[in-house]
Each structure stands twice: as C-alpha cells, then as structure tokens.
Amino acid sequence: MDVIAALPALAALTALAAAFFAPGVPAAHAAETAGTVSIMVTASYPLLGRQADGGLWMMAETPPLLALVLVAARRAPARRAVLSAGLPGAAVALMLVRVMWPGEPSLMIGGCAGWSLLSIAAAGTGLYLRSLDTAGHRAVTEARRAQRLALARDLHDYVAHDLSGILVQAQAARMVSGPLPPPVADALRRIEEAGQRALASMDRTVEMLHDRPDAGDDHRLPGIESLESLVGGFSPPASLTVTPGLDLPRETSATVYRVVTEALTNVRRHAGAATRVAVEVTAGGGAVRVRITDDGGRRSGTTDQDGSGRDGSLGGGSLGGGSGRGGFGLIGLSERVGVLGGSLTAGPTRDGWHVTAVLPAETVPDVTLPAEIVPDVTLPSEATP
Template identity: 40%
Template sequence: MTLPPRSLYAPALVGAALASTAASLARVPALWSLAGLVVILPLIGLVARWSPVRSGSLAAALGIVAAGLWPAPLVRDDGASWLEAFGAAAFWALPGLAAAAVGAHLRRNASRTRRAVRDAQRDQQLELARDLHDFVAHDVSAMVVQAQAARFVAGTDPQQAVRALERIEAAGLSALASLDRTVHALREAGGGPAPAPAPGLTELEWLVGRFEGRTVALEADQEVLAGLSREADTAAYRVAVEALTNVRRHAPGADTVRVTVRRSRQPDRIELAVTNSPPPATPRTSFSRRRSAGDGGGTGLAGLRERVEAAGGTFAAGPTGAATGGWRVSAVFPARATSPG
C-alpha cells in the first residue's frame, strides 16, 4: 500500500531540517546549507497547507529554525557577536515564516470553500425536502382522502367510487410529476439539464379545482396574479398547496374553503389567504384528526415562513376567531414594480 504524497511532506521537512541544522553546526560550507534552504522553504509551505495541524506545526517549526541557522558558519567565521548572530538568524527565519503563512492562507481558503460547498449541499437538500413536502404530500393526502371516500360509497354508489378513483389517478400523476421535478433538480446538481420551473399561481385554479368534496371558493384577479415576482409567485403557490393539504389532514369535512388573492391593505402588497370553516365534530373527524396529528413532521408551516420571508413577504397562520375552530393561512408579498409606459 503506497502512502499518498501529502503524508510525506512533514517527515521530509523534519529530515531536511535536521540535516540542515546538523550541517550548520558541523561547519559544512555555507553553500550547501543554502542549497538545503531551497528545499526546506517549499516544504514548509506544503506542510502548512496539507499536513495535520499537530505534526505539521512541529515540522514547520523545525523547518523555520533550520532556515534561521543556515548562516551560522558564516557568522562564526566573521567573529560576530551574539546579538549579530541572533539578528541574522531572525532575518533568515522570515522566509520560513512567510512560507508557513502562505501555506496556512491556502489551507484556510480551502477550508472555507469546503464549508461553503457543504452549506450549499445542505441548502439544496432542504430545498428538495421542501419540494417533496409541499407537492408530493399534498397529492398523497388527496389520494388518501379520495380512497377513504371511495371505500365509504363503493357499496351504495359505485359511480361516485369510480370518480374517486379517477381523482386518485390524477393525484398520483401529479405526485409523479413532482418527483420527476425533484429528480431533474438532482440531475442539475450533477451537471445535467435544468429542471422545469416550479409551478406558480397560474396553476391555482387547477389546484383548487382538484380540491373536491366540499365548497371551495377561489377569488383571484389575473392582474393581481401578474404583480408578483417569480420567487414570490412560487412561494405563494406553495403556501396554497400546504394550506389546502392541512385542510384535508386537520379539518376533514370542513363545509367551506376560501382561497383569495388580492391587493393587501398595505401599499404595494399582494396577499394570498386560505381560510377554512370549522370541521364538523364527528367520530370520523376525530379519528382523522388523531391520525393527522401524528403524520406530519411539524415542519410545513415553519418551512413556508422561511420561504415567504426569503421572497420578501410576511407569513401568518392561526384560528379565525370562531369558537369552533376555523383556520386561516395568509402570506403577504411585495408587488413587483412595473415600468411606466
């Protein structure tokens, strides 16, 4: 098994430093010691850049001492004082210190680069996890709800069961499309083609249209929809997806769900809001609530808040004030500036 060259830098420097120091103390001609300095200085830089901190520090210190001692024979021959000898050693140690500083600087830059790459990879992983949560979880929850509905009506109304199965098929295809976008994003990270753009509020009507089984009201002005930046548009769509998913999971059987996109009371702001009425207090609802309480990872709303704030908006979620427990999720984004004329 061959050792990698980097593991040899510190031993090579220690050997060269000891040999140079011994030559200086043995009054070897100074020219030979100077030749050794040409070898020692690059090794100091390489050790400071690549070697482990503990062994590298010891080897670099020996190399700097050797660099300072190489002119010792010349100083002795000239009859210089101890002060002059010390000054000469300090002067010739400076190149060794400079080589160590260069190596340490390169090491620090490499460490920062690795840390930045790790942070970028972690951010990408979190982004992919949010994509899966925002879109796939929405479609899977729709499939679960429709499967439950089909089970309850299969014996009495087969036609309704068939419609539920059709909706399950549509939700499954949508989940596959979301997974396909995630795979494309992974391929892009590996140098592949760019993934398809994330959906925005232009697909809000389609999203609401699939939310069957209860009264869903959509109020959205197309002019208002066009007033969001791409980042805010994507974030707003994710808010709508997560809010509707939570209605399915935490408020099954809610009579009404209202989705609105409108100008906010604040100037130059656009608000998306999803409000649902309280679910009926039935044993089946309670069972669904118990199930959904343990199903979620607890990161949906927190992830939405981060995404909305990253797009320059504000996020809020909480009860509507009704004693029976309605809920409202809203996100307010800055309107995109439009050029005059």
C-alpha cells in the first residue's frame, strides 16, 4: 500500500470523527488539519516527482473532506471560518493533481476548477445552516428578553402593591397610638422613607427597561378570573374546568392566564384540524396544575414565519432542552414559570398535543388594617405606584 497516497484519506476520516465525537477537539482545528495534510500530499507529487496513481484513495478522502467543509462553515468561529472551511475546500479542488500529474496543465486547471464546485456547494450548505442556527438563537434570545422585560413590569406591579401596604401600615401606626417613644417613631419614619425610596427606584428601573407606555394603555394583569372570557371566545369550542374557590397569588394567577393564552395561540396556529380543546386548572398538594389539550393530531413540519412551530427545538419534556415541539413563545413562558418555582412541559398526546404547567399555589394572606383606621390614612403622592 502506498502510505503517502493513503495518508490524506486516513487524516480526513480521523478529523471528521474527532469533530463529531471528541468534545475537546474544535471542528475548525479538525478541518484545518485534514486540509493541510491533503494539500501537502498533493504538493509532494510535483515536488518529489511522484507519478500519478489511481483515484481509489482520493474517492475515500473526498466525502469526509466535504463534510469537514460543511461543518467548519457552520460551526467555526466567524473570525476563522474562511480558513477552516477554505483549507479542506482547497484540498478537494487540488486533489485531481494526484491522478493527472504529470499532464497537460490546462486540463489539470480545468479539472481542479470543476472539482472545486463540490467544495463550494458544501460551504454554501454550511453557511445556510449557520444562518438558520443564528436566526434560531436570536429568536430564542429575543423571546427570553421580552419575557424578562414583562417580568420586570409585573414585578413592579406586585412589589409596588406590597410596599404601598407597608407604607400604609407605618403611617397608620404613627397616627393611631398617639405619642410614641422616640425610638419607635424614628423606626416608623425610616420604614416609610425606605418604602418611598424603593418605589421610586422601581419606577426608574422599569422606565429604563421599557418604553414609556401611552397614556391610554391598559396594563392591568389578567388572571384566572379572566379565563372564562378568554376560553369562551375561542374557536374551535374549548371547555374550561377550574377548581371552585381557587385563590392564587397575583403573580401565579397572571402566569396561569398567560400559559393558557400561549397554548390556545399555538392550537390556532398549528392545529387547524382540532375539533376539541380542553383547559383544566386544578389545585392540590400546594400546587396548581394548568393543562391544555387538543385533538389536532401529531402534525409535523408546521412552522411560523419566525421559524417556530410544533416541531421546534423545545418541548416533549421540560422546555429548555431536548427535542420535540414548541414555539418560541413557550420558551419565554417557561422562563416566567421557572422564576415562580414551577415547570412547563409540552408534547404529543395519543391524538393531539398538550401544554402543562405546574406552579406553586401557596397564598400569602394580605395584612389589612382595621376598618376604622383605613379611611384616615392616605399615601403621599410621590409614593403612589
């Protein structure tokens, strides 16, 4: 066996295996190494006066080199993608010299030019896949960013409500009991001032994260009390089951509403054949379970304009990894559910699809003032959220 002729094929196969199965070996390095070995062997023919040999080893070398071109164009860092894909691509284009040397230069140049089309096609495929990867990562990042911004606004609403209650309590305590010992009066004053500063800080933070809403915008956060109107107007007809007397914290209630909204939106987008949709909100064991199912069938290949769909990269388990179905809206929503200590899953059922969220359902009782105190207490205007 001609060791020199076999060396490029062995190097290309080894580099391809390392690129896929050796986590510590970057694909760029593997492609560059295989391309360099192949070009050096090709250059040895005219430099050492070697005669042309058969193309058996060349045919074994070409597929792994083309695969390395594709992988490097897709996965190599941007600053070295040209080098990483160019070396194996040039190796493919030049390898015809080994079977034509010595020969007519014009024929070798034409043959190498035609052979280079394989490298161009592989590089183009890799760049196309790279653009899809970039668009997917960007869409996921934007979905998570939008959800985090929504969480910032919700946090303002929730915490501002509780801080306002603290201010009311502090102000009431200063007025109800008459003269207070100086240390107590000073502590209440500090609590009131700290609450006002916290409200102002939250206002500034939310203003930096969000554009100012128009004066006519309604930012009320709907919750489980709005599910009936949401589900009642859905087509195909949807059934709603809610545990009677269910009382949830404000943030949990709002998240339940958003989970149902996103799930119904996905039914409308991806399950046009569905004839039945069921929404169930049940509580037990300190948790609330939200499950939305449809009978739209296990349809695949449906995508939105943003690349999301029921056959997206998330779902079929905990959103955030794995394979299955799920749009980018569910990716962002899973972050919101995770912040509350819950979990969100989506996947196929026997005849359709499900989205299921489990959230903690513990309620924190509000601290209320006696009725005779409340009318006499007002918040300072600068502390109103």
